[in-house]
Amino acid sequence: MTDAQQVGRRALHAPARINKDKKKEPDVTQDFPDEIAHLDDIKGKLDDAIKQANDSVEQFDKEYMDTKRYMVEHHGEIDPHEMFQNELALKQIDSRGAFAVEIRDKLAKLLDSPYFARIDFREASKETPATFYIGRFAFSHANELLISDWRSPIAGMFYDCEVGPAGYDAPAGRIDGELRRKRQFKIKNGEMEYALESSVNIQDDILQRELSHTSDEKMKSIITTIQKEQNLIIRNEKAAALLIQGVAGSGKTSIALHRIAYLLYRFKDRLSAKNVTILSPNKVFVDYISNVLPELGEEPIYGMSFADIAEVQLEGIIHFKPDKDPLETDDPKWAKRVRFKSTLDFIKLMDEYLTRMPESVFEPSDYSFGRFCAKSEWIQNRFAAYDKHPVKRRLQMIADDIHDRFETDNFMEEPLPNTRAVLKSLTAMLKVKNTLSLYKDFYKQMNISDKFVMPAKKTLEWADVYPFMYLHAAFEGLQESQVIRHLVIDEMQDYTPVQYAVMNILFKCQKTILGDFGQFINPNHLHTLGDLRQIYKGAELVELNKSYRSTYEIITFAKRIQNVASLEAVERHGDAPDLIYCRNEQEELAQIKGKINTFQSSENVTLGIILKTNSMAKALYDVLSRNYEVHLISPESTTFMNGISITSIQMSKGLEFDEVIIPAANNETYSSQYDRSLLYIACTRAMHRLSLTYTGELTRLIGA
Numbered sequence: 287m288t289d290a291q292q293v294g295r296r297a298l299h300a301p302a303r304i305n306k307d308k309k310k311e312p313d314v315t316q317d318f319p320d321e322i323a324h325l326d327d328i329k330g331k332l333d334d335a336i337k338q339a340n341d342s343v344e345q346f347d348k349e350y351m352d353t354k355r356y357m358v359e360h361h362g363e364i365d366p367h368e369m370f371q372n373e374l375a376l377k378q379i380d381s382r383g384a385f386a387v388e389i390r391d392k393l394a395k396l397l398d399s400p401y402f403a404r405i406d407f408r409e410a411s412k413e414t415p416a417t418f419y420i421g422r423f424a425f426s427h428a429n430e431l432l433i434s435d436w437r438s439p440i441a442g443m444f445y446d447c448e449v450g451p452a453g454y455d456a457p458a459g460r461i462d463g464e465l466r467r468k469r470q471f472k473i474k475n476g477e478m479e480y481a482l483e484s485s486v487n488i489q490d491d492i493l494q495r496e497l498s499h500t501s502d503e504k505m506k507s508i509i510t511t512i513q514k515e516q517n518l519i520i521r522n523e524k525a526a527a528l529l530i531q532g533v534a535g536s537g538k539t540s541i542a543l544h545r546i547a548y549l550l551y552r553f554k555d556r557l558s559a560k561n562v563t564i565l566s567p568n569k570v571f572v573d574y575i576s577n578v579l580p581e582l583g584e585e586p587i588y589g590m591s592f593a594d595i596a597e598v599q600l601e602g603i604i605h606f607k608p609d610k611d612p613l614e615t616d617d618p619k620w621a622k623r624v625r626f627k628s629t630l631d632f633i634k635l636m637d638e639y640l641t642r643m644p645e646s647v648f649e650p651s652d653y654s655f656g657r658f659c660a661k662s663e664w665i666q667n668r669f670a671a672y673d674k675h676p677v678k679r680r681l682q683m684i685a686d687d688i689h690d691r692f693e694t695d696n697f698m699e700e701p702l703p704n705t706r707a708v709l710k711s712l713t714a715m716l717k718v719k720n721t722l723s724l725y726k727d728f729y730k731q732m733n734i735s736d737k738f739v740m741p742a743k744k745t746l747e748w749a750d751v752y753p754f755m756y757l758h759a760a761f762e763g764l765q766e767s768q769v770i771r772h773l774v775i776d777e778m779q780d781y782t783p784v785q786y787a788v789m790n791i792l793f794k795c796q797k798t799i800l801g802d803f804g805q806f807i808n809p810n811h812l813h814t815l816g817d818l819r820q821i822y823k824g825a826e827l828v829e830l831n832k833s834y835r836s837t838y839e840i841i842t843f844a845k846r847i848q849n850v851a852s853l854e855a856v857e858r859h860g861d862a863p864d865l866i867y868c869r870n871e872q873e874e875l876a877q878i879k880g881k882i883n884t885f886q887s888s889e890n891v892t893l894g895i896i897l898k899t900n901s902m903a904k905a906l907y908d909v910l911s912r913n914y915e916v917h918l919i920s921p922e923s924t925t926f927m928n929g930i931s932i933t934s935i936q937m938s939k940g941l942e943f944d945e946v947i948i949p950a951a952n953n954e955t956y957s958s959q960y961d962r963s964l965l966y967i968a969c970t971r972a973m974h975r976l977s978l979t980y981t982g983e984l985t986r987l988i989g990a
């Protein structure tokens with residue numbers, strides 16, 4: 287921070303963990319008496335509003351009970367019409383009551399912390415500035431807007447602009463002017479903890495203060511400290527597909543969720559939480575992020591995995607095996623098959639096959655019924671005309687056409703075949719009857735039969751599931767989603783081009799796709815960010831290079847493992863990572879137990895013990911659970927909990943812990959280039975403290 291900036295700000299209550307030099311702490315009441323008075327005023331008005339909201343909730347309750355009682359007491363006497371009217375009334379009271387409860391709950395949350403910022407903005411056309419307080423939700427009282435929602439256009443200036451010339455895009459057009467003042471507050475339990483006047487964009491020390499907190503059980507909202515580059519992503523309304531490549535801890539997941547909250551607010555008339563879904567790596571992660579949207583006053587969104595989608599699409603068509611853990615599967619032929627199907631070239635191969643497929647599988651002949659006839663050339667022409675549709679749907683459309691044509695010609699009212707009978711005859715003209723035969727044919731035609739192996743009858747291995755769906759889309763068609771209007775794909779680097787190709791068929795909607803190609807988890811995936819950009823040609827790509835999660839020391843250490851040149855740490859300091867040599871495994875276990883004991887007596891809330899594989903995690907869990915209360919996060923787990931978690935690197939993706947221990951950090955366990963990425967992921971899960979224990983030689987992946 288420059289001297290000028292230092293002068294431009296007055297910290298009224300220096301953040302506890304940051305300001306280590308013991309300056310006299312400023313007094314909030316003395317330095318900002320106007321803000322204390324304003325807060326009291328707002329609290330009074332919120333109290334009023336809460337009372338009114340309570341009255342209205344009680345009123346709806348009473349109305350509901352009265353109507354219900356009336357219906358019960360006059361059950362035999364009420365005619366069906368009146369009964370229907372009463373039931374309708376009940377439903378309406380119920381939904382209005384639920385709305386009143388929602389308002390009351392929002393007000394109660396506001397009372398705890400009504401706002402976190404104030405901006406004074408003078409529009410160019412006006413003489414005096416207007417004051418806006420910015421909070422989690424908007425609040426109006428007696429027709430006066432007292433708090434603006436953080437997502438409102440005007441609030442955008444708080445994140446984007448410094449004091450001086452500023453402006454924002456209002457629904458009616460651009461409004462320019464001057465930002466005269468920017469203040470930030472921390473209000474907790476209705477009390478002002480600190481206030482800060484600032485001439486710089488979001489204060490670093492407030493950010494640091496937020497980051498230096500110990501973790502919560504679930505991911506939390508970051509509206510008070512959203513950074514300018516993050517705000518740009520959150521408020522991007524236009525991009526049909528937004529690709530966010532961000533280093534570990536850069537806030538990708540957090541921003542994606544805030545973006546959803548923003549879009550739900552901005553397009554409330556056409557977008558609701560049920561129109562949004564997030565594709566994420568596992569159920570623990572879905573649980574971990576589940577609080578963010580409710581905290582922002584929105585309904586939670588639905589989370590699903592690629593396997594969930596495949597199950598829905600392939601039900602009754604074919605079975606499939608779950609993906610194998612590449613770290614625990616020693617099968618080079620399988621690995622080769624998986625690698626082969628993980629590239630953009632593989633889609634190109636499928637596309638090459640698909641351009642010829644319709645004509646090669648359908649060989650029409652004349653279709654006749656009595657004196658009626660549809661010539662093969664005519665059928666062929668109709669088939670070509672419907673080339674935007676899957677093969678089997680085309681046949682359905684031709685069957686309709688034939689039926690219509692015969693009916694038009696049928697002036698003698700002779701008996702005619704129904705469409706189903708016509709379709710049956712047309713289907714008989716197909717050389718391939720189902721997608722499985724087609725899928726096999728693809729491998730045969732392309733001379734790659736060795737790349738397709740079925741683990742059991744009518745069962746695909748995981749690497750074939752999405753390629754199969756891709757062909758199925760062209761042959762029979764997939765069930766495209768009409769409900770989903772925004773799709774979020776997290777951990778984008780984990781999915782192959784063909785999986786994206788299928789997603790694009792299923793979800794023709796706006797997409798936020800985020801991840802980090804520096805955090806590769808699957809050694810058998812060969813695709814790159816460049817491939818993804820080829821798939822999403824018109825997409826906007828945003829890169830985030832600043833890591834907010836971990837201390838400077840942890841990030842500097844992680845860079846010794848994987849030298850991501852662009853990776854930048856925030857200036858938040860902590861202990862240097864601890865590298866602990868142990869003579870043997872018993873000693874290593876004793877060291878881990880020592881670290882657990884220290885953790886238990888510290889103020890930290892979460893400790894992650896992260897091992898390379900799921901089976902290593904299970905083995906350590908079996909030992910430690912004899913003496914400690916520990917949670918195992920395995921692929922079957924569904925929830926994230928405070929306390930001590932033992933898990934694999936694969937399962938730790940997307941999660942974070944106050945403290946992380948990485949056992950077995952030796953050459954034997956971590957040696958390949960691929961292990962580099964794994965170790966990097968494990969280290970960057972730590973927020974405040976990191977320890978690595980090892981026997982033998984320390985992994986050589988940790989550079990100087």
Ligand SMILES: Nc1ncnc2c1ncn2[C@@H]1O[C@H](COP(=O)(O)OP(=O)(O)OP(=O)(O)O)[C@@H](O)[C@H]1O
Pocket residue numbers: 493496497506508511512513516532533534535536537538539540541801802834835939940941942970
């Ligand atoms: N502007 C911010 N203000 C406060 N905290 C932030 C900010 N941006 C990110 N964070 C915090 O940084 C941490 C990492 O965020 P998040 O998990 O969204 O990052 P990510 O990029 O998805 O990480 P990874 O890829 O490593 O899983 C979270 O604790 C989040 O709250």
